[in-house]
Amino acid sequence: MARTAGSDGERTQAAIRDAAVNLIARYGYEAVSMRQLAAEVGVQPAALYRYFPTKEDLLYDLMTAHMNALVASWETARPATGDATALLAAFVRNHINFHVERRHSTHVNNMELRSLSRDRLSTILRLRAGYEKELRQILRQGADAGLFTVEDVTLTAMAIIQMVTGVIVWFRPDERLSVAEVTDTYHKMTMRLVGARNA
Amino acid sequence: MARTAGSDGERTQAAIRDAAVNLIARYGYEAVSMRQLAAEVGVQPAALYRYFPTKEDLLYDLMTAHMNALVASWETARPATGDATALLAAFVRNHINFHVERRHSTHVNNMELRSLSRDRLSTILRLRAGYEKELRQILRQGADAGLFTVEDVTLTAMAIIQMVTGVIVWFRPDERLSVAEVTDTYHKMTMRLVGARNA
Known part of the structure; x- marks a missing residue:
């Protein structure tokens, strides 16, 4: 065999x-x-x-796997063509779907950073920064093209990430709303938040 | 003496x-x-x-004090007159100022709910629900008056609370921006998010 x-x-x-x-x-x-x-x-x-x-080896393994999977999911989901509005829609959709499916892993990644050694913390924060930079680039591209109203790219990126990651705090599928319905509403809120002209 | x-x-x-x-x-x-x-x-x-x-008595004391202070801060900050736009602006401003000043306490309240016994958890969640209900009422009032575009009052309230509470995750005063500048930008983003007609 x-x-x-x-x-x-x-x-x-x-x-x-x-x-x-x-x-x-x-x-x-x-x-x-x-x-x-x-x-x-x-x-x-x-x-x-x-x-x-060590227990920290295990924690670090979990956190890098989570972040690498998030980055990979966005690389797959990112539209090859399309303006900043289309990119932002895809980003929000992918971010919510990824995190709703990995609620426990997301909690671990958000809550246990304090337990990592300095070097490992730096690595995780670098992976996170790289992912968030993708969102900042979309926002900048949209603002430059006159599609979005963005007072501050960094603040807006953090606001959107906190807002959409927050879904996992309260959302449970099978309750009042499906993941698709929640994602649609968050998509509309995000488009208004950035003042999208062509959403 | x-x-x-x-x-x-x-x-x-x-x-x-x-x-x-x-x-x-x-x-x-x-x-x-x-x-x-x-x-x-x-x-x-x-x-x-x-x-x-017990250690849990201490944790519960910290959490109830935090939530009671939050509710009291909003009771003080809430404008006696004004439409939903004015109320929402005051809510966001108060929420950010309260949490920026109590970053550690906010982390404890958000992260350690799992360590409370069932009855005490219920009490904290009830305090939290009461506070969040204030925001839902503002959103509903604004939507009913035709001032706001709100697809789902509950989702929008959660989105706003996650977004504005998230400030404490990354914001440090004395860096690039003051608390007032951050609050102003979040105010503008919130107003767009709800499609405020008269912001």
């Missing part, structure tokens, strides 16, 4: 990451022990330490 | 609250011990337990 090399190990690592995201989102990084995590996954602590020598 | 009864105790309690907000904002509630907190304030652990029998 053909067997993918390392597939057991990959499955174990994936199970560890899933359990870690859920436990850390619920109890906080400081409160979750490697022992508790191993018990949750159903492996010996030694197995955990083989993949993640 | 006249001496305010209990003033030593009040000063100690205030020092405990200050130290607790700073330590919890920095390390997280789970990671901060009552022993560490007592050392930070310079009192014996027994003194701490006299005022706050």
